[in-house]
Amino acid sequence: MTQDDIFEKVQEVLVDALAVDDDEVTPEATLTSDLGAESIDFLDIVFKLEQSFGFKIEQGELFPDNVTQDPEFVQNGRVTDKGMQTLKERLPHADFSKLEENPDVTKVGEIFTVDALVKFVERKLDS
Numbered sequence: 177m178t179q180d181d182i183f184e185k186v187q188e189v190l191v192d193a194l195a196v197d198d199d200e201v202t203p204e205a206t207l208t209s210d211l212g213a214e215s216i217d218f219l220d221i222v223f224k225l226e227q228s229f230g231f232k233i234e235q236g237e238l239f240p241d242n243v244t245q246d247p248e249f250v251q252n253g254r255v256t257d258k259g260m261q262t263l264k265e266r267l268p269h270a271d272f273s274k275l276e277e278n279p280d281v282t283k284v285g286e287i288f289t290v291d292a293l294v295k296f297v298e299r300k301l302d303s
Contacts, residue, residue, distance in 0.1 A: 186293050189224040193217055203291040231300050238296055240266045244281050255279040269295035
């Protein structure tokens with residue numbers, strides 16, 4: 177599959193899961209801020225990606241579990257260096273440049289973009 181093919185399937189998944197228009201699902205759109213995804217939607221997105229692409233996504237593989245609640249990873253409302261490193265290890269498909277500029281814990285959701293999902297799918301299909 178080409179990157180464009182993967183994008184189109186991811187776009188279909190997000191349009192279905194989040195009830196958004198396909199023109200809203202751009203590579204740079206964030207799942208939460210731009211597309212309105214809530215925590216329950218992430219389960220639906222994982223399920224629909226598994227169905228669309230025919231692979232299994234382990235719990236915490238696409239969206240990490242409880243990293244932002246761990247005091248080693250977040251202190252005083254900011255992601256610590258160890259937290260940033262852990263996120264990068266768990267989410268090699270995500271772009272951390274904005275979070276590195278402003279490691280406020282409320283900004284963690286911004287790493288989950290449509291492009292990050294496309295890169296995640298590419299990695300899964302290649303492995």
